[in-house]
Amino acid sequence: MSTQPTLRPAVLITGASSGIGAVYAERFARRGHDLVLVARDKSRLDALAARLSETHGVKIDVLQADLTQPADLEAVEARLRSDARIGVLINNAGMAQTGAFVQQGAQAIDTLIDLNTTAVTRLAAAIAPRLVEAGAGSIVNIGSVVGLAPELGMTVYGATKAFVLFLSQGLQLELSPKGIYVQAVLPAATRTEIWERAGMDVNSLPEVMDVEELVDAALIGYDRREPVTIPPLHVAARWDALDGARQGLLSDIRQAHAAERYQAKA
Secondary structure, rough: OOOOOOOOOEEEEEOOOOOOHHHHHHHHHHOOOOOOEOOOOOOHHHHHHHHHHHHHHOEEEEEEOOOOOOHHHHHHHHHHHHOOOHHHHHHEOOOOOOOOOOOHHHHHHHHHHHHHHHHHHHHHHHHHHHHHOOOOOEEEEEEOOHHHHHHHOOHHHHHHHHHHHHHHHHHHHHHHOOOEOOOOEOOOOOOHHHHHHHHOOOHOOOOEHHHHHHHHHHHHHHHOOOOOOOOOOOHHHHHHHHHHHHHHHHHHOOOOOHHHHHHHOO
């Protein structure tokens, strides 16, 4: 394999040691991109980096970080700000929630929100100014269909994923005129270690997508420059209808007065 430098942008992937992040790493390495792999487990990162570098002839850096820890998050931010080679950010690191809302402790809530929302936002904010200056680049945020469905009962987790979708859509509106592509990817249940870490048995779920199929579908959306990619949604018109209904709702909001149904009768 050739080890000549590539003109393709380097890709920084969080949560890269396993699951969705590891598959993204393999797919981008296969495409000839250099990588910066971020996760807590350095031994797994090192093993993945060695395998992908040997197989695909790309340069891979490993950055051990726990994105819920301020110093580690700042180190990844600094890399995104300073490394001009990095033109793609895959904001993948995340964690799931177990138990009902009343069973959540303060520390568990903080950790979930820190990883699923704060880190995602901070890392996007770290790379965006440099991408805007270059007039090119991509930010991919991994959300979840749970962020569309409070009925599923994963209240805090779902709220963080609703945040990721809103953030992505807002960034797409702000940054796309400046040449930056922003994609929200919304998986449903996917066969990764996130379930085991949350104390859940993935095999108890009626339907689960393999992680390779999920990432390959997400990359088709990426190549098409879709702002929102929902691999498990089989009727694309459903999303179009939902977004159209939202736009229609906004057109009926008039700020000068409360709606008649909320006005006291004389």
